Amino acid sequence: MNRFNRKTLAGLMIMIMAILSIFRGLVDFPGEQAVEVLAGTAGWIAGILLFVDAPRTLKIQAGILILLGLALSTFAITQGQSLDWFLLATLNTALLSMIAAVGFLRLVTLPREDAAPSLPRGPAAFFRTMLGLSFSSSITNISAPIVVCDRIHATEPINRYMASCSTRVFCGAASWSPFYGAMAVVFTYSPDANLLWLIFAGIPLCIAGLIYVCSTAWRFHRGELSNFVGYPIHGRDVRIPLVLICISLAGYLLLEGSSILAIIASCALIVTVATLLLRHGLPSTVFQMGGFIAEGLPRMVNELTLFLSAGVLAVGIIALLEVDLIPFQITSYSTVTIVAVLIGMVVVSALGIHPVIQIASLAPVLLESSPNPNLIGATWLFAWHLGTCSSYLSGTNLVFQGRYNIPSWRIAMDNWPYAVTLAAFGSIWLLILNHYLPAFQ
Numbered sequence: 001m002n003r004f005n006r007k008t009l010a011g012l013m014i015m016i017m018a019i020l021s022i023f024r025g026l027v028d029f030p031g032e033q034a035v036e037v038l039a040g041t042a043g044w045i046a047g048i049l050l051f052v053d054a055p056r057t058l059k060i061q062a063g064i065l066i067l068l069g070l071a072l073s074t075f076a077i078t079q080g081q082s083l084d085w086f087l088l089a090t091l092n093t094a095l096l097s098m099i100a101a102v103g104f105l106r107l108v109t110l111p112r113e114d115a116a117p118s119l120p121r122g123p124a125a126f127f128r129t130m131l132g133l134s135f136s137s138s139i140t141n142i143s144a145p146i147v148v149c150d151r152i153h154a155t156e157p158i159n160r161y162m163a164s165c166s167t168r169v170f171c172g173a174a175s176w177s178p179f180y181g182a183m184a185v186v187f188t189y190s191p192d193a194n195l196l197w198l199i200f201a202g203i204p205l206c207i208a209g210l211i212y213v214c215s216t217a218w219r220f221h222r223g224e225l226s227n228f229v230g231y232p233i234h235g236r237d238v239r240i241p242l243v244l245i246c247i248s249l250a251g252y253l254l255l256e257g258s259s260i261l262a263i264i265a266s267c268a269l270i271v272t273v274a275t276l277l278l279r280h281g282l283p284s285t286v287f288q289m290g291g292f293i294a295e296g297l298p299r300m301v302n303e304l305t306l307f308l309s310a311g312v313l314a315v316g317i318i319a320l321l322e323v324d325l326i327p328f329q330i331t332s333y334s335t336v337t338i339v340a341v342l343i344g345m346v347v348v349s350a351l352g353i354h355p356v357i358q359i360a361s362l363a364p365v366l367l368e369s370s371p372n373p374n375l376i377g378a379t380w381l382f383a384w385h386l387g388t389c390s391s392y393l394s395g396t397n398l399v400f401q402g403r404y405n406i407p408s409w410r411i412a413m414d415n416w417p418y419a420v421t422l423a424a425f426g427s428i429w430l431l432i433l434n435h436y437l438p439a440f441q
Helices: 003-026 032-053 056-078 085-090 093-103 123-140 143-155 160-175 181-189 195-220 222-226 235-254 260-280 282-322 335-350 355-369 373-389 395-404 408-436
Strands: none
Touching (some): 003 260, 003 282, 032 282, 056 282, 093 181, 093 260, 123 143, 123 160, 160 395, 160 408, 181 260, 181 373, 195 408, 335 408, 373 408, 395 408
């Protein structure tokens, strides 16, 4: 099977996974577990087909996670514990389906090329670019900083400072955006969390990050700001994201009992198809959607590899917990635990362990103490935000290394002061939420 056919087949499997998962999340019907297994199987087939395309470091990391998960599961079986095969096949299916569906938004929501011969310059251009990047990233994820920085790079090479600012702002949207993989992970491992409360908790940390970026730029990098080349993000660039957020929240409120991941995924597909139809008509819409299935969805190889392997580890840990062989237990999710989990996850992320792996590993242990789902969810979102920008192995920093030849470890080190400052702010904010708001107690 040649490369094109292999990737096309993988894209079709991802699309089948997404459609089945959305249908299962929105509708209750007999045989729903069989549909979940079919969706999970399609995801695993896609992951296997695309594994050869994963970066070498990710292959090694995934191999270790899978072997460790299988070893834990095998040991649990020898102790008389049966393995949850259904969970193994389906654990992260809804998460991956949402990421796949949101990926289609790139067809309609990426910032448009501006017709002006030159880009805006100066401090005002920097502030507008950071604000626009934060908002657009919350919808289109890594596509937004790539488009913005590529356009700037064509006029003036992206330097370390611009790279570090862009990664901070991009990762900051993970604190609250329902369209990030971070939110999908939270609802996978803490399904009782409330989306509106998580957004409420996360926006202040995102705003604090923007304030940090802009204030430190004005205080310590004023010389660079005077000649900064910005990106013109206009009002038309945020119309579709605003519509998408509104209908997703409306769906969340109206479709009570439905999976929030399925609601977000279905809204993303509906908005994409409707916008393409209005802009280009039916033939072009079919062509663009088909092209993205064949070429765009296979680019999920990193997410597929990481989340599927993390799921294997999580199932192994769950099996081991059920035979009571892990002595480490948390009896209550106290104020000390809140701060320890947040800071600990940021530190471990800086060492190279992705937050999704940490969440999959910690969830079985932390959930034993029956923590408030909104509080644990907000903690994980904050850790994702700060951990991904400060890790030399995060996909965000590796993208900037590959495109602009800036070593990822340098970007990560530049972001450590930001991560430390925001971790302190995030810890205080979580404690305030826990102390004063019943939704987080």
